[in-house]
Amino acid sequence: MTRVEQVMQAIRQRIAARLLPSGAKLPSIRSFAEIMATSKSTVVDAYDRLAAEGLIQSRRGSGFFVAGHLAPLTLAEIGPKLDHAIDPLWVSRTSLDANDGMLKPGCGWLPASWMPEDGIRRALRALARSNSSTLTDYASPLGLQPLRQLLSRRLGEHGIEVSTNQIMLTDSGTQAIDLLCRFLIEPGDTVIVDDPCYFNFHALLKAHRANVVSVPYTPNGPDIELFAQALKSHCPRLYISNSALQNPTGAALSPLTAHRILKLAELHNLSIVEDDIFADFEHEPAPRLAAFDGLNQVVHIGSFSKSISASLRCGFIAARQDWINGLIDLRIATSFGGNRMGAELVLFMLKEGGYRKHMDGLRTQLARSMGDTITRLKALDIVPWNEPRGGMLLWCRLPDGIDAAEIAKYGLEKGVVFAPGNVFSQSQTANSYMRFNVAQCGNSRIFDVLSEAIAVQATSANA
Known part of the structure; x- marks a missing residue:
C-alpha cells in the first residue's frame, strides 16, 4: 500500500475495533503523522479520502470525527490483515467446513472413529x-x-x-x-x-x-x-x-x-x-x-x-x-x-465404567500414533520442538528456509488442511513451525504432500 493507504487502513482498523466509536474525534493531523511516522500532508490526504467515503467527517475548527452509527464488529478487520493461510478464523472455518475427503492433520480434535x-x-x-x-x-x-x-x-x-x-x-x-x-x-x-x-x-x-x-x-x-x-x-x-x-x-x-x-x-x-x-x-x-x-x-x-x-x-x-x-x-x-x-x-x-476404559485405550492409541508420526516427520527433516507426555498435539520445526504458510497453501490445493505456526503466534514469529494432530496423521498422503511442498519451496529458493 501507499503511505496514504496505510494511514487510511490504520483509521479503518481503529473504527472496526471500536477504538474509535461513532462520533469520536480522530487524532490530530500532527499527532497521527508522528504515530504513523509520515508527513502531515500524507495524513491530510488520507483524512480527506476517508471523508469523501463518508467514513469520517470534518468539522471546521474542531477536526475530524467518526461519522455514522457504530459499525458492526468485524473480527477480521481488527489488527493487521493476515493471509488466509495464517488467519486463525479462516483456518478454523476451513477445518470445520472440510468435507470427508479432506485430510486434517492441522485440526485439534480426534477422528470420529476414535470417539x-x-x-x-x-x-x-x-x-x-x-x-x-x-x-x-x-x-x-x-x-x-x-x-x-x-x-x-x-x-x-x-x-x-x-x-x-x-x-x-x-x-x-x-x-x-x-x-x-x-x-x-x-x-x-x-x-x-x-x-x-x-x-x-x-x-x-x-x-x-x-x-x-x-x-x-x-x-x-x-x-x-x-x-x-x-x-x-x-x-x-x-x-x-x-x-x-x-x-x-x-x-x-x-x-x-x-x-x-x-x-x-x-x-x-x-x-x-x-x-x-x-x-x-x-x-x-x-x-x-x-x-x-x-x-x-x-x-x-x-x-x-x-x-x-x-x-x-x-x-x-x-x-x-x-x-x-x-x-x-x-x-x-x-x-x-x-x-x-x-x-x-x-x-x-x-x-x-466404559469411559475410563475408553480413555485408557485412547491414551495407548495416541502414544502409538505419536511415535509413528514423529518417525515419519523426522524422515522429512521436520523435528519436534519437544515430545509431549500425552495427548494428540505435536509442535514441530520445519527444515531451514521452509515457510509454514506456504506449506499450508500448497496443502489446501491438494486437499490437506495444515496448521502453520503463525496461526498460534501473537508475535507472528513461528513461521518455521507447524502443529500436527497425530490422531489425524494416519494417511500417508499427508506426508507425500508435505514432501512435495518442501521440495517446491526448496526448488523455488534455489532458482
Whole structure:
C-alpha cells in the first residue's frame, strides 16, 4: 500500500475495533503523522479520502470525527490483515467446513472413529427413557447437580479442592472463557497469552477488544523472566493458559514455574484462567495452578468436547464462590438456561465404567500414533520442538528456509488442511513451525504432500 493507504487502513482498523466509536474525534493531523511516522500532508490526504467515503467527517475548527452509527464488529478487520493461510478464523472455518475427503492433520480434535460412539448411543437410549422435565425443561443456571458433584470429585484427584456450588456448567470451554472475559475484563484491558497459544484465544480476545500481550512459551511453561517483565510493563488484568498438554506445543507446566507464576500473580493482582481441556489425555498429571492457588486468583475450566463428543457442548467453570455468583447472572443474561440434555449425557458417560476404559485405550492409541508420526516427520527433516507426555498435539520445526504458510497453501490445493505456526503466534514469529494432530496423521498422503511442498519451496529458493 501507499503511505496514504496505510494511514487510511490504520483509521479503518481503529473504527472496526471500536477504538474509535461513532462520533469520536480522530487524532490530530500532527499527532497521527508522528504515530504513523509520515508527513502531515500524507495524513491530510488520507483524512480527506476517508471523508469523501463518508467514513469520517470534518468539522471546521474542531477536526475530524467518526461519522455514522457504530459499525458492526468485524473480527477480521481488527489488527493487521493476515493471509488466509495464517488467519486463525479462516483456518478454523476451513477445518470445520472440510468435507470427508479432506485430510486434517492441522485440526485439534480426534477422528470420529476414535470417539466412544457405542457409549454415546447407550447414553442416548437411556436419556430417551428419562422423565419429561429432563427432555424439555430449562436447566438450573449452575447446571446439573449430580454432574457438578462428580466434577468436584474428579478435580479433587488433581488436588483442586472445590465444592459443588463453586462449579458452574457451561455449553463449552469456549463459552466458559467468553463468560470469564465478560466478567473479568473491560475493552482496552491487557491480557497475557502464551506464544504460541491456542489460536481461538486470539479471536475471543479480539471480540472483547482486549490489548493482547504474548510471552514466549518454553517446555516448562512461560518464560518466567519475560513474564515478569510483561506484568511490570503492561499491568495486565488477566492471563489465559493451559497448564497441562499446552495447545499447540503439548508441553506441561513445571512445579517451579507454576509457583513463580502464582507469586507474580499475587504481587501484580493478576487473575488467571487455566484451561484444562486435555486433562484426561495425560499419562501422568502435571501441576495445576488452581491446586496451588486454591481458586483464589485462578479460575479452572474444562470441557468434554475432545474426549466424549464435540456435539454435546458441555464444559465447566470452577472458581471462588463470589465469582460464581456473578457468573451465574452473566450466564442467565447470555443464554438463560444450560444444555440439560448434554449434561445428562456427559454424566451418564462419566459414571459408566466404559469411559475410563475408553480413555485408557485412547491414551495407548495416541502414544502409538505419536511415535509413528514423529518417525515419519523426522524422515522429512521436520523435528519436534519437544515430545509431549500425552495427548494428540505435536509442535514441530520445519527444515531451514521452509515457510509454514506456504506449506499450508500448497496443502489446501491438494486437499490437506495444515496448521502453520503463525496461526498460534501473537508475535507472528513461528513461521518455521507447524502443529500436527497425530490422531489425524494416519494417511500417508499427508506426508507425500508435505514432501512435495518442501521440495517446491526448496526448488523455488534455489532458482
